[in-house]
Amino acid sequence: SQTIHQWPATLVQPVGSPLSLECTVEGTSNPNLYWYRQAAGRGLQLLFYSVGIGQISSEVPQNLSASRPQDRQFILSSKKLLLSDSGFYLCAWSVSRRDGEQYFGPGTRLTVT
Amino acid sequence: KQEVTQIPAALSVPEGENLVLNCSFTDSAIYNLQWFRQDPGKGLTSLLLIQSSQREQTSGRLNASLDKSSGRSTLYIAASQPGDSATYLCAVKDYGGSQGNLIFGKGTKLSVKP
Numbered sequence: 001s002q003t004i005h006q007w008p009a010t011l012v013q014p015v016g017s018p019l020s021l022e023c024t025v026e027g028t029s030n031p032n033l034y035w036y037r038q039a040a041g042r043g044l045q046l047l048f049y050s051v052g053i054g055q056i057s058s059e060v061p062q063n064l065s066a067s068r069p070q071d072r073q074f075i076l077s078s079k080k081l082l083l084s085d086s087g088f089y090l091c092a093w094s095v096s097r098r099d100g101e102q103y104f105g106p107g108t109r110l111t112v113t
Numbered sequence: 114k115q116e117v118t119q120i121p122a123a124l125s126v127p128e129g130e131n132l133v134l135n136c137s138f139t140d141s142a143i144y145n146l147q148w149f150r151q152d153p154g155k156g157l158t159s160l161l162l163i164q165s166s167q168r169e170q171t172s173g174r175l176n177a178s179l180d181k182s183s184g185r186s187t188l189y190i191a192a193s194q195p196g197d198s199a200t201y202l203c204a205v206k207d208y209g210g211s212q213g214n215l216i217f218g219k220g221t222k223l224s225v226k227p
Contacts, residue, residue, distance in 0.1 A: 104157040106156040107155065
C-alpha cells in the first residue's frame with residue numbers, strides 16, 4: 001500500500017530564516033506530487049505541483065520554491081521566511097492521471113515568529 | 114474561475130441523526146469531486162471520489178452524490194456518531210492546469226453530540 005510522509009511535523013522559525021520541508025511517498029512510482037498551504041480562514045491553496053523529476057509548476061507567486069530531486073521526494077523551500085508564510089503545509093500525491101484521486105500527508109505546522 | 118462553496122460552515126447534531134452536507138461549484142467542467150475529512154491539526158483523509166460520469170458513491174454510512182449540470186454535491190452521513198466530528202471538505206478537480214488542480218471549499222465543521 002502507499003504511504004506519504006512529511007517532516008518535520010511542527011516547526012517554529014524566525015522571520016528571515018530559511019525553510020526546508022520534505023515529503024516522501026512510498027509504494028508507488030511516478031506519482032504526481034502537490035504542495036498545499038492551509039491558512040486560517042483561507043482554506044486550502046495549491047502552491048506547487050510536479051508531474052515528474054525536476055518538473056515543477058507554481059500556482060501562485062510567493063516567497064517559496066519547490067524541488068523534486070527524486071521520483072518520490074518533494075521539497076518545499078524558502079531562502080527567507082516571512083510572517084505570512086505561517087500555516088499548515090500539506091503534501092499530496094496522485095497517480096499520474098488527470099482524474100486521479102489525491103491522498104494527503106499528515107502535514108507540517110509552520111509558525112514564523 | 115472555479116469557486117467551491119460549502120454550506121453550512123458549522124453544524125451541530127445529536128448522535129444518531131442522519132445529516133446532509135452541501136457543496137456547490139461554479140464551473141461544471143470537472144474531472145471529479147472528492148470529499149475529505151480533516152481532524153484538528155491533522156492531514157486530510159479521502160472519504161469518497163466521484164468521477165464526472167458518476168452520480169453517486171457509497172462507503173459504509175457515507176453516500177455522496179454529484180449533479181454536475183447544477184454544480185452540486187451532497188455528502189449524506191447516516192446514523193451519525195461522536196467519532197464523525199471533524200471538518201468535511203469538498204474539492205473539485207477541474208480542467209485548469211496541465212494535470213488539473215483541486216479547488217477546495219472552506220469546509221463544514223461537524224460536531225456530533227453524545
